Structures are given as structure tokens and as C-alpha cells.
Amino acid sequence: MKGVLMVNLGSPESPTAKDVKPYLDEFLMDERVIDVPNILRNIIVRGIILQTRPKKSAEAYAKIWWDEGSPLVVISERFAKKVSTQIQMPVALGMRYGKMSIKKAMQELKDKGVDDVILVPLYPHYAMSSFETVVVKTMEVKDEFFPEMKITTLPAFYKNEDYIKVLSESIAKHLEGFEYDHILFSYHGIPERHIRKSDPTKFHCKIDGSCCQTNSVAHNTCYRHQCYDTTERVKKYLGLPEDKVSVSFQSRLPNDPWLKPYTDFEFERFPKEGKKRLAVITPAFVSDCLETLEEIAMEGKEQFQEAGGDTYKHIPCLNDDDSWVSVMAEWLNNWEKTEKLPV
Structure with missing residues (x-):
């Protein structure tokens, strides 16, 4: 059965x-x-x-x-x-x-x-x-x-068409009526060494800005590639402007290189570049949790506004x-x- x-x-x-x-x-x-x-x-x-x-x-x-x-x-x-x-x-x-x-x-x-x-x-x-x-x-x-x-x-299922469709339409629904300067896709962070450890070829993943764009069997287990791929697919589905979308990674331990750019650094950077109205989506999760509800929706908003940001919108996970x-x-x-x- x-x-x-x-x-x-x-x-x-x-x-x-x-x-x-x-x-x-x-x-x-x-x-x-x-x-x-x-x-x-x-x-x-x-x-x-x-x-x-x-x-x-x-x-x-x-x-x-x-x-x-x-x-x-x-x-x-x-x-x-x-x-x-x-x-x-x-x-x-x-x-x-x-x-x-x-x-x-x-x-x-x-x-x-x-x-x-x-x-x-x-x-x-x-x-x-x-x-x-x-x-x-x-x-x-x-x-x-x-x-x-x-x-x-x-x-x-990060690139499955049905998943991308439902994720994209959920984002679009929550963006209705919100005039944004920027949309940040913030993913859970992991140590850079995890990317290399998960690479079955042991040579493809260099985290150099180009390996994620070069086709490889390593992508089947490469978290970084999959995060960027999800973002690109959603961006294409919704027709989002290239210059208004970016990726970052939240949560990390000190004294250890984790995936960059760091989300909290981005919260401080955007207002200085005139991006005062920010929407944040966390597609690494399908269910809202401590990391999305406290770290991003609460702390993130506070960091962004303290840095000079104006309007901050946290887009919920798909949940139920x-x-x-x-x-x-x-x-x-x-x-x-x-x-x-x-x-």
C-alpha cells in the first residue's frame, strides 16, 4: 500500500x-x-x-x-x-x-x-x-x-514548471498595489564549503560567478545554482525588470565564509542607492518559520528602515x-x- x-x-x-x-x-x-x-x-x-x-x-x-x-x-x-x-x-x-x-x-x-x-x-x-x-x-x-x-x-522541485507558476502567481498577488523599487529573493544561507562538498565532480563548483551558468551534472546538488535558477525562472514568468531583482543569502555563523551577498548587508545598501521601497521573498522555504517571520519580516524591516528605507513588504511563503x-x-x-x- x-x-x-x-x-x-x-x-x-x-x-x-x-x-x-x-x-x-x-x-x-x-x-x-x-x-x-x-x-x-x-x-x-x-x-x-x-x-x-x-x-x-x-x-x-x-x-x-x-x-x-x-x-x-x-x-x-x-x-x-x-x-x-x-x-x-x-x-x-x-x-x-x-x-x-x-x-x-x-x-x-x-x-x-x-x-x-x-x-x-x-x-x-x-x-x-x-x-x-x-x-x-x-x-x-x-x-x-x-x-x-x-x-x-x-x-x-526548484525548477518544476508547476512550482514556478504557483510561486510566481503568489508573489504577483502579494505585489498587487505595491510600487516597489526593488525585489530581493533572500535564500537561506549555507557555508561555501557545502557547495563544494555537494559537487559530485569535485571540480565544477568554484563559486566564482560563472560556474552556476555553465551546464553541469553538479547543478543537481548545487544549492547556489538552484537558488539563482529559481529566481531567473520567476523573473521570466512575471516579466520582472532585470535591474529591480537580486539574490541574497540570510543567516550565517561568524568566522566562516557563507554564500554571499549577505541579506542584512543588502538591507543597508539598498537605501543608499535610492531603493526605498523593498519587497522581500524567501523561496528557500515553503512554510513560514522563525527565519522568515522574525529574521526577515521583523528584523529585516527594522534594518532596512534604520538604513533609510521607507516601505518594506515581506511576501509570505506558499504555506497552505x-x-x-x-x-x-x-x-x-x-x-x-x-x-x-x-x-
């Missing part, structure tokens, strides 16, 4: 330092997130970051927490429930980190008689710290607890938009009938 396992990032149980600390510990101790030797990772995470970060992160979570719980979890649950009404297969939702574990979700499917699973990492782009870690963890859980299950993974639900349901229904996945 076929079934669907959707997996998103995860969330602490509450916006308190007590609950944030174990969540951050699991997240940051993932070798695909902080990819250094285990001894060094222990020192960085448990000896440094977890000494101060939980309190600060809890305060940030408190700013965006909903009555129903974590926005990312609530939105993911709504999305999964809506999709389940449009397909004939059982749907279970798990999180890579936190108590809503992948194992629990797989057990839920097993209890319903499912032994043929399509894994849906809820990330449009491939990165070792998001898409890859979900796939690896799911296979580890399968091998240990559910060896009878067959797992097929929905590939990164009905058009996005229909696209996912169509992909899954097609897989159930033909076992073909979208590209």
Missing part, C-alpha cells in the same frame, strides 16, 4: 530556553549542518553556542509563536491535511528535528498498512543541511525500524495556499498512478 511521508525542519516544543536548548542541540549536532569532526562540533555547539543561544532564540520564537503552536509546525500540518483530502493515500508528517520525529510519522504510516512510501522533503532546493539530511535520516530510520518499507524520494496544495496533490496522484515523479 502506498503512502506519503512529508518532512519539514522542526521546532522546539515551546518558545522557552528549556525547550529550545534540546532542539538546537539536535539540530546543530547534525553532521550535515555543522560539518566538522564530532569532537570539534561538540566544542562549538555544546561548549559555546548552547551556553547563550537558547535564551536568545527563545525570545525570537516568542515573537512569532501562535496560539496553536509553532508557525512552521501548524502550517505544515494544515498543508498535509489539505493535501490528504485530494489524494487517496495516507499522509503522515514528520520533522527532521524535535519530538515530531520521522520515526513517529513512519510508524503512523505502517499502522495504516503502508509499505511503499514517497518521501517529500518540504524544501524546493537541494542542500546537504536540509534536503540531504532528511533523506539520509529517513533511510537510517527505515533500515533500523522499517526494513520492509520501500522509500522513493520526491526530487528537489490552495494552489500549492493542488500542485503537490497532482504530483502525488501522478506518482500513485504511474510511479513517475515531477522534474
Whole structure:
């Protein structure tokens, strides 16, 4: 029997330092997130970051927490429930980190008689710290607890025409009536070394401004290329002016080169160039979360306006938009009938 396992990032149980600390510990101790030797990772995470970060992160979570719980979890649950009404297969939702574990979700499917699973990492782009870690963890859980299950993974859908269409039309809807000077596509940041580590050729990805434009098998796992490709496809679909669109990367750790340009630097730069009305979209996520709701929608607005900006518009993620639900349901229904996945 076929079934669907959707997996998103995860969330602490509450916006308190007590609950944030174990969540951050699991997240940051993932070798695909902080990819250094285990001894060094222990020192960085448990000896440094977890000494101060939980309190600060809890305060940030408190700013965006909903009555129903974590926005990312609530939105993911709504999305999964809506999709389940449009397909004939059982749907279970798990999180890579936190108590809503992948194992629990797989057990839920097993209890319903499912032994043929399509894994849906809820990330449009491939990165070792998001898409890859979900796939690896799911296979580890399968091998240990559910060896009878067959797992097929929905590939990164960053350039799928249906996805680009629904993303573009969502952006257009939120831009109605807003006269912008610039649109910033801000993607989650990752260390530059992750790009090189994910390159199967071990020589193509140089992050030199040209490799992303040169066709290569490396693009199948190159997060940077895929982010720029998504932007170009949306720009083309909507007919956006070349000089009014750019890409940046948010979130980073100090003393480590991450993908540039940095979003917060762009917030400070735009007003100086006369770009006083800014719209920001975060396509690395399909569900609004701490990073989009607090770092971009709140802190980003404050940084931009303090630098001299005027109007700031944060465009929400696709979340549980009905058009996005229909696209996912169509992909899954097609897989159930033909076992073909979208590209």
C-alpha cells in the first residue's frame, strides 16, 4: 500500500530556553549542518553556542509563536491535511528535528498498512543541511525500524514548471498595489564549503560567478545554482525588470565564509542607492518559520528602515495556499498512478 511521508525542519516544543536548548542541540549536532569532526562540533555547539543561544532564540520564537503552536509546525500540518483530502493515500508528517520525529510519522504510516512510501522533503532546493539530511535520516530510520518499507524520494522541485507558476502567481498577488523599487529573493544561507562538498565532480563548483551558468551534472546538488535558477525562472514568468531583482543569502555563523551577498548587508545598501521601497521573498522555504517571520519580516524591516528605507513588504511563503496544495496533490496522484515523479 502506498503512502506519503512529508518532512519539514522542526521546532522546539515551546518558545522557552528549556525547550529550545534540546532542539538546537539536535539540530546543530547534525553532521550535515555543522560539518566538522564530532569532537570539534561538540566544542562549538555544546561548549559555546548552547551556553547563550537558547535564551536568545527563545525570545525570537516568542515573537512569532501562535496560539496553536509553532508557525512552521501548524502550517505544515494544515498543508498535509489539505493535501490528504485530494489524494487517496495516507499522509503522515514528520520533522527532521524535535519530538515530531520521522520515526513517529513512519510508524503512523505502517499502522495504516503502508509499505511503499514517497518521501517529500518540504524544501524546493537541494542542500546537504536540509534536503540531504532528511533523506539520509529517513533511510537510517527505515533500515533500523522499517526494513520492509520501500522509500522513493520526491526530487528537489526548484525548477518544476508547476512550482514556478504557483510561486510566481503568489508573489504577483502579494505585489498587487505595491510600487516597489526593488525585489530581493533572500535564500537561506549555507557555508561555501557545502557547495563544494555537494559537487559530485569535485571540480565544477568554484563559486566564482560563472560556474552556476555553465551546464553541469553538479547543478543537481548545487544549492547556489538552484537558488539563482529559481529566481531567473520567476523573473521570466512575471516579466520582472532585470535591474529591480537580486539574490541574497540570510543567516550565517561568524568566522566562516557563507554564500554571499549577505541579506542584512543588502538591507543597508539598498537605501543608499535610492531603493526605498523593498519587497522581500524567501523561496528557500515553503512554510513560514522563525527565519522568515522574525529574521526577515521583523528584523529585516527594522534594518532596512534604520538604513533609510521607507516601505518594506515581506511576501509570505506558499504555506497552505490552495494552489500549492493542488500542485503537490497532482504530483502525488501522478506518482500513485504511474510511479513517475515531477522534474
